[in-house]
Amino acid sequence: MFIKTTPITCNIFESYLEADAKIINFIDEISYKKTQMYTSFDALDVERDSNFKNLFLKLYSEWVVTFLKKVLKKQFKELQLLSIWCQKYEKESRHGMHVHHENTNYISFIWYVDCSEKSSNTIFYNPGHPYCSYFEGEVKPEKNKIIFFDSFIPHEVVKNNDTKRCVISGNFKIIK
Numbered sequence: 520m521f522i523k524t525t526p527i528t529c530n531i532f533e534s535y536l537e538a539d540a541k542i543i544n545f546i547d548e549i550s551y552k553k554t555q556m557y558t559s560f561d562a563l564d565v566e567r568d569s570n571f572k573n574l575f576l577k578l579y580s581e582w583v584v585t586f587l588k589k590v591l592k593k594q595f596k597e598l599q600l601l602s603i604w605c606q607k608y609e610k611e612s613r614h615g616m617h618v619h620h621e622n623t624n625y626i627s628f629i630w631y632v633d634c635s636e637k638s639s640n641t642i643f644y645n646p647g648h649p650y651c652s653y654f655e656g657e658v659k660p661e662k663n664k665i666i667f668f669d670s671f672i673p674h675e676v677v678k679n680n681d682t683k684r685c686v687i688s689g690n691f692k693i694i695k
């Protein structure tokens with residue numbers, strides 16, 4: 520997916536990555552707090568955050584670097600995983616419109632590690648939405664689907680319809 524009608528280049532890249540049992544066990548055992556959904560996002564839990572990052576990087580850093588070098592069609596020196604978290608959705612859980620970061624050298628991901636046919640889509644909008652509207656794109660959750668997108672692209676999850684929707688999300692800084 521590519522947002523065309525903007526002077527700002529906005530990318531959404533899609534692939535599939537099978538979740539290792541180690542990462543599934545990790546997200547099953549960490550603690551969650553209830554906001555609009557159950558989330559492990561906690562800026563104060565530095566040790567847990569560090570363990571999550573290290574496990575993800577140990578299992579997938581090579582895959583992520585190879586994939587992003589291919590789709591971004593440019594070389595970069597390094598990818599820094601700044602944050603990673605897990606979200607579990609119940610029926611009627613939602614996630615209001617947000618961006619992950621305003622910098623153009625940040626790239627985020629959403630990895631659908633579990634879902635069903637009834638899991639709600641992630642909806643992306645052009646930057647500047649709702650003050651100007653020229654793009655809207657929906658990503659349908661599929662088990663093991665992973666999407667990478669420029670961190671400044673607004674997106675939301677509308678009311679969910681199942682109890683299975685589970686995503687791992689994170690933000691990378693691209694060092695050129």
Ligand SMILES: [Fe+2]
Pocket residue numbers: 617618619674688
């Ligand atoms: Fe998000």
